[in-house]
Amino acid sequence: MDFAWSDQQRELLDAVGRFASQQLNYNVIDNDRDGVFNHDAWKKCGSFGIQGLPVPTEHGGLGMDPLTTVAALERLGYACKDNGLLFSINAHLWTAVTPLVYNGSEAQKKKYLPGLCDGTLIGGNAMSEPNSGSDAFSLTTTAIKKGTTYILNGSKIFVTNGPVADLLVVFATVDKARGPDGISAFLVEKNSPGMNVARKLEKMGLRTSPMAEVFFENCEVPEQNLLGREGGGAFLFTRSMTWERGCILASAVGSMQRLLETCIRYANERKQGGQSIGKYQLVASKIVDMKMRVESSRHMLYHYGWLSGHRKAVYLEAAMTKLHIADCWVKCCEDAIQIHGGYGYMTEYEIERELRDAIAGKLYSGTSEIQRNIVASMLGL
Amino acid sequence: MQRRRSMKILVPFKSVPDPNDATSAGAAVSPPKSVINPFDEIAIEEALRIREHGEAMEIVAVTIGAPAVDEQIRAALAMGVDRAIRIDDSRALDPYAVARILGAVVEKEGPHVVIMGKQAVDDDSNQVGQMLAGLLGWPQATFVSKIEFLDNKTRARCTRETDAGLEIVEVDLPAIITTDLRLNEPRYVSLPGLLRARRKPIEVLTCDQLGVTVRPLTTVLSVARPPRRAAGTRVESVEELITKLKQEAKVL
Numbered sequence: 001m002d003f004a005w006s007d008q009q010r011e012l013l014d015a016v017g018r019f020a021s022q023q024l025n026y027n028v029i030d031n032d033r034d035g036v037f038n039h040d041a042w043k044k045c046g047s048f049g050i051q052g053l054p055v056p057t058e059h060g061g062l063g064m065d066p067l068t069t070v071a072a073l074e075r076l077g078y079a080c081k082d083n084g085l086l087f088s089i090n091a092h093l094w095t096a097v098t099p100l101v102y103n104g105s106e107a108q109k110k111k112y113l114p115g116l117c118d119g120t121l122i123g124g125n126a127m128s129e130p131n132s133g134s135d136a137f138s139l140t141t142t143a144i145k146k147g148t149t150y151i152l153n154g155s156k157i158f159v160t161n162g163p164v165a166d167l168l169v170v171f172a173t174v175d176k177a178r179g180p181d182g183i184s185a186f187l188v189e190k191n192s193p194g195m196n197v198a199r200k201l202e203k204m205g206l207r208t209s210p211m212a213e214v215f216f217e218n219c220e221v222p223e224q225n226l227l228g229r230e231g232g233g234a235f236l237f238t239r240s241m242t243w244e245r246g247c248i249l250a251s252a253v254g255s256m257q258r259l260l261e262t263c264i265r266y267a268n269e270r271k272q273g274g275q276s277i278g279k280y281q282l283v284a285s286k287i288v289d290m291k292m293r294v295e296s297s298r299h300m301l302y303h304y305g306w307l308s309g310h311r312k313a314v315y316l317e318a319a320m321t322k323l324h325i326a327d328c329w330v331k332c333c334e335d336a337i338q339i340h341g342g343y344g345y346m347t348e349y350e351i352e353r354e355l356r357d358a359i360a361g362k363l364y365s366g367t368s369e370i371q372r373n374i375v376a377s378m379l380g381l
Numbered sequence: 382m383q384r385r386r387s388m389k390i391l392v393p394f395k396s397v398p399d400p401n402d403a404t405s406a407g408a409a410v411s412p413p414k415s416v417i418n419p420f421d422e423i424a425i426e427e428a429l430r431i432r433e434h435g436e437a438m439e440i441v442a443v444t445i446g447a448p449a450v451d452e453q454i455r456a457a458l459a460m461g462v463d464r465a466i467r468i469d470d471s472r473a474l475d476p477y478a479v480a481r482i483l484g485a486v487v488e489k490e491g492p493h494v495v496i497m498g499k500q501a502v503d504d505d506s507n508q509v510g511q512m513l514a515g516l517l518g519w520p521q522a523t524f525v526s527k528i529e530f531l532d533n534k535t536r537a538r539c540t541r542e543t544d545a546g547l548e549i550v551e552v553d554l555p556a557i558i559t560t561d562l563r564l565n566e567p568r569y570v571s572l573p574g575l576l577r578a579r580r581k582p583i584e585v586l587t588c589d590q591l592g593v594t595v596r597p598l599t600t601v602l603s604v605a606r607p608p609r610r611a612a613g614t615r616v617e618s619v620e621e622l623i624t625k626l627k628q629e630a631k632v633l
Contacts, residue, residue, distance in 0.1 A: 011452060012575060014414065015459075019569050022401070049572030062572055 003302045009068055013075045019048050020079035028082045028208070032353055035200070035207045037164055041085055046119010050076065050089060055101060060114035067305035070250040074301065077251025078258050081350060083357035084208030086251045087364075091160035091209075092116070094244035096123025096169050099185065103228035103236050108187060112167060124161030125169040126188075126214050127237065129154065134370050137180040137234055141216060143172035148223050150174075150186060152194070152216040160364075162212030163200050166190050170216070171233050183233035187225040194219030205356030244365045246304040246318035249325035252361060253301055255354060256294045256329055259336045262351070263287055266340055277339075286335045293328035300324055316378040323371035326361035333358045387438035388534055388554075390428040391492035392462065393483050394421035394444050396453040397503040417453050419567075420498025422460075423560045426567035427528060428496055429461045436530055439463050443486050445479060447471035451583060458578035459570040466490075466584045468591070478595035480512035485591035487517060492555065494537065499524050499559040510559035520552035523559040530554075 055061020115121035141154025175182040267278030333355035337344035398413040445468040500507035514521035522539035
């Protein structure tokens, strides 16, 4: 395994860092307070190339391998403080773009991928339902074929990007009796008749990433918008979740690195009792813990990226990577606040927001408990 | 008058430490990265806009330095410059030496206009553009915040930012134009642009090949940080402030 960047990779990563630090960090505090999605920053990311990172060049992307992609997202998380924007980009990449790349027909890819890459289209998926979360395949939204269309009925919750999405990958069952084998995926465009994007959901963190409930009431979806084969939804979902688990917290590693550097700076500058607080072992020890978490997280992330790029099985590694980084991110944020004392609790220091954003990492893409279940099952338990 | 359909623009630039890179803290971080001098970046952006406006057909960037500056060259190519020349010379050159080397590049390339930053943000010399114009015997418009081409691109009308206000000058082409901050806001390098840049040519030349021998006329003796500013003090009242301004600062 080789994690030494080539000159070309280094150049790409530096370009990401430079772009993100200069173009994406405005109004973050206000947008977080007001729950505003930064559409302009989304478009900038698109024209810069973020949304196209893992997409083959023939469909308007950059065709980067998984390792380079996660490293670029890590750098993005280091330089961009808008975790909500990054969460929206991740949801878009792993729940809409990747399924299209792997399971889309040529016509579907041609129609949607260039726009999804260049920032003109926003994607997301609709899987979770009010009574179907961790037990995802128990979903009850139905898709009944009628002539050349499918009629969708049901309700979806926690739809990331829902209020702004142009295209949703919606999971529904064509036959509940078939269980997981009945689950199918559909590409549903915004303003489809019968699709209703209802109230925007207020949340603790990631407030700049819009989330909604979506209802389907006799929503007609043309059969050419079936993604993959009928009944292939569960496999498609599992594959896209594996991608998502492995990659979604890449930006968190960058965020942790940024917090670490912020804390080192503060610990050296802040003087109490006649010396820098970093000279106190209790503070230094926290910073060492932060460093250990960043390094271990980064290694797991790169290891996942390398394996994925070499077409090795990553089901276990993706779950472990997600579980570990999610945990480390929350702990790093807590330590960063503690090191900054009262200032860390103040909004303007931009650390408390990181904690609110980080906590969601233990919930989305499968809770930490679900990740543990996966690891346990892979260990033969 | 010869009809000039489309121009060739030469953009010289310098590689400087990133002014936005705040690495002064104690964290174990890498040394400051090099970037294209921001004023030169404005020059590149202007050249790109002139080309996008259909008034130029080729933009050539040129810089002087060791192979390490290829990274900034690729950034220029990624922004959209067509090709680049690197004069392979790692010496610390003074403005006159730089102007003479650039003069030789101008002779070789024959551009219709040279657009460059008014100064580099590392040494703030603000001399190369003017010296280059002098050596070539070309007209110059410096500190420019707006450029328009006139009369079949045989002349340029430039708005200059001076202390007294905006001055509008017209120069016959070929000419040297140096850019000020408000001319434009440079685009950012995109990843697709960066990938395209790898396929664009970088020509490497030496001073010998250009037929110039340069010797620095000035020598930098030392570089030191400005003294740290002492911390301020808090005053309790306006009266105390006035007293201090009179007695300690002696400004009233």
